[in-house]
Amino acid sequence: MKTRILAPAAALAAAALLLTGCTDNNASADGTIRVNSTSDACEVSTTSAPGGTLNFSVTNGSDKVTEFYLLADDGLRIVGEVENVGPGLSRDLVVIAPEGNYFTACKPGMVGDGIRAAFAVTAAPAGQSVNADRAALQETAVNLYSAYVKDQTQQLVEGTTEFATAFAAGDVKKAKELYPAVRMHWERIEPVAESFGDLDPILDAREADLEKGDDFTGWHRAEKDLWAPKGYTAMTQAQRQKIADKMVANTAELHSRTQELTYTADKLSNGAKELLDEVATGKVTGEEEAFSHTDLWDFQANVDGARIAYEDLKPLLTENDSELDQALETNFATLQGLLDQYKKGDGFVLYTELTEAQIQELSAAVDALSEPLSKLTAAVVK
Structure with missing residues (x-):
């Protein structure tokens, strides 16, 4: 079970700029979005990605067990999560996310509301479809x-x-x-x-x-x-x-x-x-x-x-x-x-x-x- 109620979206918007250690780079050549969770930062390699299947590779660079979340725009609903990532370890999170506004969040020590940042999912690439x-x-x-x-x-x-x-x-x-x-x-x-x-x-x-x-x-x-x-x-x-x-x-x-x-x-x-x-x-x-x-x-x-x-x-x-x-x-x-x-x-x-x-x-x-x-x-x- 989760230990803390998640903060409202209004609080997130103000907190994101103060708390995040996010870097605005690009995803890897294969589309993987790199996440480095440390004791005081949540470094995400990009702040946006095209809609469809998102692949996050989460690495724990701290000495505490961490978690990573993709949250909906209200800051409450969990779209996807990776829990119990030990120090020095990596875990993958694969989710299907449509176009919209989201938040990424790392939770070092698995306590509190986490270190959050805004994340945008843009329109899916033209022609992308799922086999009928x-x-x-x-x-x-x-x-x-x-x-x-x-x-x-x-x-x-x-x-x-x-x-x-x-x-x-x-x-x-x-x-x-x-x-x-x-x-x-x-x-x-x-x-x-x-x-x-x-x-x-x-x-x-x-x-x-x-x-x-x-x-x-x-x-x-x-x-x-x-x-x-x-x-x-x-x-x-x-x-x-x-x-x-x-x-x-x-x-x-x-x-x-x-x-x-x-x-x-x-x-x-x-x-x-x-x-x-x-x-x-x-x-x-x-x-x-x-x-x-x-x-x-x-x-x-x-x-x-x-x-x-x-x-x-x-x-x-x-x-x-x-x-x-x-x-x-x-x-x-x-x-x-x-x-x-x-x-x-x-x-x-x-x-x-x-x-x-x-x-x-x-x-x-x-x-x-x-x-x-x-x-x-x-x-x-x-």
């Missing part, structure tokens, strides 16, 4: 995924309402039973939910990610009250009701916004990779569910979402790169087989019941899947 057959396959893929998101958000609304009722009433047993199962609907579509930079922090921020002055609300606030740590003072009924009401209202808003979203093939494939990054940086470390230790439910849901996106894109991938398709199919199956070992009834064992060796085995399987998954976008947008 592939266009039909892409349309089918995005329609299938759109239906999936709508279904998951609808179930999230229903589940959140049920959970909030139990939580506000002090029905701890029922609320604990509902908590991990309902959250799976959020986790399956996490990149979509996170694209709404105002809703994600108030629904899914972890206490450890908050900065001074931030309100602690949403799922993890309820989690702490249900699985109270030593020395914790329980919320009053009025306080629980306030948290519950906000969760229901904000989840309904999320559902409303997702009904009008449009998708492209690159958003599906990049979203699948983002879900694996979520597993690697939060779930497999046990940091996401710090009080309930229900991380394996989240783990499974992230894998579910990534697999759905991959399967929707499979006809495109099979046509372009059958070898990559086979690698993804094999690695998804291997990771799922490991997760199945920890199923218990309708859910999973608590994360604290896993041994260090078992955690390392899961982590290695995530890494093995993440590598070929990082190549999916380039294969399906050809």
